[in-house]
Amino acid sequence: MEVADSRSRAVEIRRRDGAVIVTGWPGALHPVLRRVYAQRGIRDPSEVVHRLSAMARPELLGGIDTACGLLADAITRDRRIIVVGDFDCDGATGSAVAVRGLRLLGARTVGFRVPHRVSHGYGLSPALVATLEPRPDLIVTVDNGIASHAGVAAARALGIDVLVTDHHLPAATLPAANAIVNPNLAGDAFPSKALAGVGVVFYLLLALRSRLFPSDGPGASPSRPDLSSLLDLVALGTVADLVPLDFNNRVLVDAGLRRIRAGRACAGVRALLEAAGRAPETVVASDLGYLVAPRINAAGRLEDMALGIDCLLSDDPATARAIAARLSAINAERRDLQDAMVEQGESAVARWVERNGGAALPRGVTLFEPDWHAGVVGLVASKLKERLHRPVVACAPAGDGSDEVRGSARSIRGVHVRDVLAEVDARCPGLLLRFGGHAMAAGLSLLRADVERFAAEFDAVVRERSAPELFQPVVLSDGELEPADLCLELAHALRAAGPWGQGFPEPVFDNRFELASWRLVGGRHWRLDLRMAGTPTSAEAMLFNAEPGLVPPQRFRAAYQLDVNEWNGRQRVQLILRHLQAE
Incomplete structure (x- = not known):
């Protein structure tokens, strides 16, 4: 068998720039964690104290006053409100937050609709508007709408008011909605441009509560609805949408995680964690991203996202468990379909490289297969982007017999894929x-006949806008750990810190190791016993999804995460290997 040597992929383990010395840390904070925070740009200890009182103020969001006026009028007049969400986890959690929050604030006639991926397309479309019966008085979009010019116009033509809440980047023109709340509009003063769709609607609800239930002054309300009950959903949607975890988003996610750990999550989130085999008491952000969100997303990819939203709106534990079990089954089907599509994509790339040579591989890769499922192409693009380290667009027919193709693009750091598409x-x-x-x-749509032309244009724009070094795969490390640092104390401290995620990555360290023994687990994972090179310090390690046919080298440099392995009531330090290089 061949010895594993990741150098064949030319992946570089690169240490982060030296950390700026920051003073004022609590004496009990581990020195390694101080270093990790500093290497993520933390310049003051207050930046990792995630109090809700430190959040940016809702009134800084542009359009918030007009939006609150629309909602306040609808609630006062008992108008029919329909929330139109998106078919991903951000859209699902945002829809649930909107429905739950509006009901808490007094709305009596509020429901939701989600477009069908094939029959309606993305967002608030004229086709979706035509199906809204009984006709609503007010549509509130969540995680969509900023590009829905035709859908907004169709609704307004029918006398329906439209409030757009979104976080996606706008085009040169805006839809003719009654009000728009989006921190990414030109000139918007809101300091965090990284809010997810669920975060935008949560902020809108906070502002609406202040209008309907003022906390001070002559009209002060003695009992204000508790919107913190929505924070578990806000955390889930924020993590799932892979928006950067800037300070404001870390505050929201941290508050949601604390609510989940305290056993106060909604029935749907509890049921989904139970279905994933994760105890709420020890949940971290990555559990939301890798265990809970895929189950919700699976409904929107293969069936109907209404099922995921129903789970998050349920207050009955038994009902929530039944829906969570169904979502888990759909997710298992999604995994099988995804694996088959990724294998097809990898084979297509391998054939192309065999014909043309690896040096000629496009900087921007476009793949299309006529039997691919449009609901899964985003996951395929994500997997292939990681393996090829370049932007990937995966495309599938929009529906049976359709001449339209739906594509999903995933990019690497430094290549702004939405701007690339705008240039195309x-x-x-x-x-x-x-x-x-x-x-x-x-995301994008085009005619099937134009896929080849698009592929050439996409590659050309990526090449022109991107420096060659961006295509060098790099694993960023927070440096070496000392033998004494391979301990449960630091592993627990790292796990409790953060929350880690996009833009605030989980710590990765690198050291040299010697292999003592290893065995294959589950057919494709390595369970290793290691010694830190030059020391008597031993460590247990896991490498997941090893390449078939390879064996670990005797000596290697590894990039790894320090984790806690819990088994049969015992806890041990475990290294999760992310990359290794033979020496």
């Missing part, structure tokens, strides 16, 4: 039927 659109008007998204992820 500017160069080739009409090539893209629709597009939108963020720096790291975007």
Whole structure:
């Protein structure tokens, strides 16, 4: 068998820049954690104290007053409100937050709708508006709407008011909604541009509560609705949408995690954690991203996201468990489909490289297969982006017999994929039927006949806008650990810190090790016993999803995370290997 040597992939383990010395830390804070915080740009200890009182103020959001006026009037007049969400976890949690929050604030006639991926397309579309029966008085979009010019116009033509809440980047023109709340609008004064869709609607509810239930002054309300009951959903949607965890988002996620750990999550979140085999008391942000969110997302990918929202709106534990079990089954089906599609994509890339050589591989890769499922292409793009270390657009037919293709783009750090698509659109008007998204992820639609042309244009723009060094895969390390640092005390401290996620990554360290023994677990994972090179210090380690046919080298440098392995009531330090290089 071949010895594993990740150098063949030219992946570099690179240590983060030296940390600025920060004073004022509590004496009990582990020195390694001080270093980790400093290497993430923390310059003052207050930046890791996540009090809700430190959140940015809701009134800084543009359009918030007009939006609150619309909602206050609808509640006072008992108007029919429909929340229109998106078919991902951010949209699902945002829809649940909107429905729950509006009910807490006095709305009596509020429901939700989610577009069907095939029959309605993305967001508030004319096709979706036409199906809204009974006709609502007010539509509130969540995690969509900023690009829904036609859908907003269709609703307004029917006399329906529209309030758009979104966080996606806007185009040059805005839809003609009655009000728009989006921190990414030009000139918006809100300091955090990283709010997820669920965060935007949560902020709107905070502002609406202040209008309907003032906390001071002549009209002060003695009993204000407790919107903190929504924070578990806010945390879930924020983590799931992979928005940067800036200070404001860390405050929201930390508050939601504390609520979950205290046993005060909604029935749906508790049921989904139970289905995933995770105890709420020890939940961390990555559990939301890797265990809970995929179960909700699976409904929107393969069936109907209404099922995921129903789970999050349920207050009955038995009902929530039944829906969570169904979501888990759909997620298992999604994994099988995803694995098959990723294998197809990898085979297509391998054939291309065999014909043309690896040096000629496009900087921006576009893949299309006529039998792919449009609901899973985002996951395929994400997997292939990680393996190829370049932006990837995965495409599938929009539906049976459709001449339209839906694509999902995933990018690498330094390549703003939504801006790339905007440049493609500017160069080739009409090539893209629709597009939108963020720096790291975007969606698009085009005609099937135009896929090859799009692939060439996408690659050309990526090449022109991106420095060659961006395509060098790098694992960033927080440096070496001393033998004494391989301990439960530090492992627990790292686990409790953060919350870690996009833009505030979980700590990764690197050291040299010698292999004492190893065995294969579950057919594709390595369980290793290691010695830290030059010391008698031993360590247990795991490497998940090892390449078939490889064996670990006797000596290697590894990038790893320090974790706690819990088994049969015992806790031990465990290294999770992220990358290794033979020496």
